Structure formats: C-alpha cells, structure tokens
Amino acid sequence: MTRRPFIAALGATAAALATRARADEPSGKKLGWALVGLGSLSTNQIAPALAKCEHSKLAAIVTGTPAKAEKWKETYNIPDSHIYNYENFDNIASNPDVDVIYIVLPNSMHEEFTLRAAKAGKHVFCEKPMANNAEECRRMIAAVKQAGKQLGVAYRCQFEAHHRECIRIAREKVLGNIKHIEAGFGFKIGDPTQWRLRKKLAGGGALMDVGVYALQASRYLTGEEPFEISAQETKTDPVKFAEVDETIVWTMKFPSGITASLVTTYAFNGANDFTAFAENGMFGMKSAFGYDGQSGWTSNKDLKIAFPPSDHFVLEMDAFSAAILANKPFEPSGEDGLKDLLVIDAIYRSIREGKAIAPEKV
Ligand code: NAD
Numbered sequence: 001m002t003r004r005p006f007i008a009a010l011g012a013t014a015a016a017l018a019t020r021a022r023a024d025e026p027s028g029k030k031l032g033w034a035l036v037g038l039g040s041l042s043t044n045q046i047a048p049a050l051a052k053c054e055h056s057k058l059a060a061i062v063t064g065t066p067a068k069a070e071k072w073k074e075t076y077n078i079p080d081s082h083i084y085n086y087e088n089f090d091n092i093a094s095n096p097d098v099d100v101i102y103i104v105l106p107n108s109m110h111e112e113f114t115l116r117a118a119k120a121g122k123h124v125f126c127e128k129p130m131a132n133n134a135e136e137c138r139r140m141i142a143a144v145k146q147a148g149k150q151l152g153v154a155y156r157c158q159f160e161a162h163h164r165e166c167i168r169i170a171r172e173k174v175l176g177n178i179k180h181i182e183a184g185f186g187f188k189i190g191d192p193t194q195w196r197l198r199k200k201l202a203g204g205g206a207l208m209d210v211g212v213y214a215l216q217a218s219r220y221l222t223g224e225e226p227f228e229i230s231a232q233e234t235k236t237d238p239v240k241f242a243e244v245d246e247t248i249v250w251t252m253k254f255p256s257g258i259t260a261s262l263v264t265t266y267a268f269n270g271a272n273d274f275t276a277f278a279e280n281g282m283f284g285m286k287s288a289f290g291y292d293g294q295s296g297w298t299s300n301k302d303l304k305i306a307f308p309p310s311d312h313f314v315l316e317m318d319a320f321s322a323a324i325l326a327n328k329p330f331e332p333s334g335e336d337g338l339k340d341l342l343v344i345d346a347i348y349r350s351i352r353e354g355k356a357i358a359p360e361k362v
Pocket of ligand 1: 037038039040041042064065103104105106107127128129154156195201209
C-alpha cells in the first residue's frame with residue numbers, strides 16, 4: 001500500500017469507529033428516559049440532547065423541587081403522572097413509558113437511586129463518577145444484575161470521534177507501542193458552598209469530579225489496568241478545600257510497561273488534554289474532556305485526527321438505548337465505572353499512606 005491510500009484507509013476506519021455507536025441501532029422505537037435530579041447538567045446538556053436523540057426521549061422527571069417540576073412540565077410537556085419526587089420515586093416501577101433511569105444527582109446519591117431504580121425493574125444510566133467508592137459500585141452492579149437490566153456509566157468521551165480515533169491509533173499501534181501518557185483535567189472551582197466541596201456528597205474533590213476523565217483516558221488508550229499508583233496532594237486553600245482534594249498529581253504503571261503521569265485540580269484552569277508518547281511518534285488531544293472544542297494532533301503530518309463536533313450526550317444516550325433495544329451488552333458498563341473507583345481508592349490511599357499502592361482487583 002502506498003502512503004496515501006494507507007492514510008485514506010486510516011481515515012475510513014476512523015469514520016467507521018466514530019459512528020460505530022450508532023451503526024447497529026434498530027430503527028423506529030425510542031426508549032423513555034427518566035431524569036433523576038434536575039440540576040445544571042440535566043437542564044443544560046441532557047434534556048436538550050434528549051430532544052435530538054433518535055432512540056431516546058424524555059419520558060419522566062424526578063425532582064425534590066416542586067418549582068422545577070412545574071417549569072419542566074411546561075417546557076417538555078410532561079404529564080403529572082410522569083413527575084416524581086425522591087419519596088414517591090419507587091412508583092416509577094409501574095410506569096410503562098419509562099425504560100431507563102438516568103441518575104444525575106450528587107455522587108453520594110448514585111448508589112441509593114441505582115438500587116431503587118433496579119428494584120423498580122428499570123435500566124440504569126449513571127453519571128460519573130459512578131459512586132463515592134468501589135464498594136458502592138460493587139453493590140450497584142450486583143443490584144442491576146439481579147434485576148436483569150443494564151447499568152451504563154456516562155463516560156461521554158468514549159463516544160466522541162477524536163477520542164475514538166486516538167483509541168484506534170493506540171490499540172492498532174499506528175505509531176508503535178505507547179511508552180508513556182501524560183493527561184490532566186482540572187478547573188478553578190467557584191462557589192465555596194457547593195456540594196462538590198462536601199466530602200459526604202462528592203466523595204472527594206477534583207479527582208472524583210474531573211480527574212476521573214484523565215484516568216479514564218489513560219485506561220482506554222492503553223486498554224490496560226494500572227497495577228501500581230503513587231499519588232501526592234497539595235492544598236493552597238485549606239479552608240475552601242477542608243473536606244476534599246484541591247490538586248493531586250499521580251503516576252501509574254501498566255502491565256505492558258507503559259507509565260502515566262496525571263494531574264487534576266480545582267485550583268487553576270487550563271489542564272484539559274492528553275499526550276501519548278509512542279515508539280515512532282506522539283499523538284494527543286487538546287480541549288480533550290469538555291463538552292466541545294475537541295481537537296487532535298499527531299507528530300506525523302500524514303496522520304490527522306480531525307472530526308466535526310458532536311453532541312456527546314446524544315451519542316452516549318442513543319448508544320445505551322440501542323444496546324438495550326438490540327439486547328446487547330453496553331460499554332462502558334458498571335464494571336468500567338468500578339475499575340476507575342478502584343484506582344481512585346488507591347490514589348487516596350497512596351496520599352494517606354505516603355507510598356505506592358496496588359489497586360484492588362475487580
Ligand atoms: P448540580 O448541583 O447542578 O445538580 C445536582 C442536582 O441534584 C440538583 O438538581 C439538586 O437539587 C439535586 N440534589 C438532590 N439532593 C441534593 C443534595 N443533598 N445536595 C445537592 N444537590 C442535591 O450538579 P450537576 O453538575 O448537574 O452534577 C450532577 C451529576 O452529574 C454529578 O454526579 C456530576 O459528577 C455529574 N456531571 C457529569 C458531567 C458530564 O460531563 N458527564 C458534567 C457535570 C456533572
């Protein structure tokens with residue numbers, strides 16, 4: 001193969017990968033989704049995305065705030081019979097219009113509502129991080145399995161075309177074996193009273209909220225699980241971050257010999273990227289983990305990573321609905337969420353104990 005057709009073939013494979021989530025979707029039916037928690041993400045990203053989905057639609061809402069129920073009822077034309085609060089939520093079991101329950105609550109509430117949704121006999125789609133710790137993830141996986149339903153974790157980047165192409169370049173060793181990964185995600189957090197700064201509700205700080213994206217990227221690029229973690233935390237504002245982590249840097253070793261060096265923070269803006277250093281070149285993404293603005297690059301001028309923007313929420317929700325309609329297992333599943341929490345638990349342990357830690361196994 002000459003160089004040009006080879007590059008064209010790479011592009012075609014990339015396009016195929018980028019659309020894989022939608023390729024085998026059954027046509028026609030839309031599954032009904034119930035949103036639990038009508039905060040910022042539900043309001044600004046998820047509900048508008050549901051209106052654009054091919055296989056998913058907004059069917060019901062669950063909220064503790066009557067004023068929000070009124071507003072959503074009008075905006076989305078939701079009947080009273082499809083509006084629940086946190087107390088009567090369990091009645092959703094008898095609502096045939098609800099197939100999937102999407103949990104968009106503070107992290108510590110993911111377990112309770114996943115268990116209740118499973119008991120109601122519904123499929124569960126859960127926001128990241130999946131829970132406050134690995135033990136909670138294990139109970140969530142068991143409950144949904146027992147109900148005979150699917151549990152998906154909302155790792156939207158896994159459906160985004162630039163990320164998928166980077167995964168392909170990594171796994172197909174287009175630039176040779178990866179030797180090292182650098183990744184980071186963080187931002188300067190505002191309001192000191194928000195739940196993200198309360199350990200009980202958030203489970204932790206920047207690492208739980210955004211560091212998990214950088215961790216995910218290093219896991220899905222390598223396709224491996226780290227076996228050794230070393231982490232350090234630093235706090236410049238011990239009042240604001242009295243309960244949760246502000247900035248964490250950590251390293252990971254993977255079985256094939258790949259090393260990774262990561263950072264997460266609530267103290268500054270700008271960290272939002274990854275670089276993979278391979279035997280024959282480098283590739284990576286800038287603006288990697290936000291809702292939009294993704295761009296990819298490589299050190300090889302003939303190997304481009306460039307795709308049109310997409311709505312990650314449409315892609316992930318339709319992929320979950322499609323998997324259910326086709327009776328196929330969905331990835332990323334609860335097990336993927338658990339694997340991240342096992343690493344996160346090890347990171348916090350490494351900080352506490354001041355030494356390298358081997359994460360627990362699934
Ligand atoms: P938010 O604060 O805007 O909304 C949280 C919702 O939970 C609100 O409607 C609030 O009323 C409700 N709630 C119920 N009990 C509460 C309590 N005790 N304390 C605080 N709020 C309570 O948060 P958000 O940004 O919508 O985040 C919700 C979930 O979505 C989190 O797990 C977060 O990690 C995740 N998230 C994911 C993404 C993504 O890109 N996938 C982006 C943002 C948030």
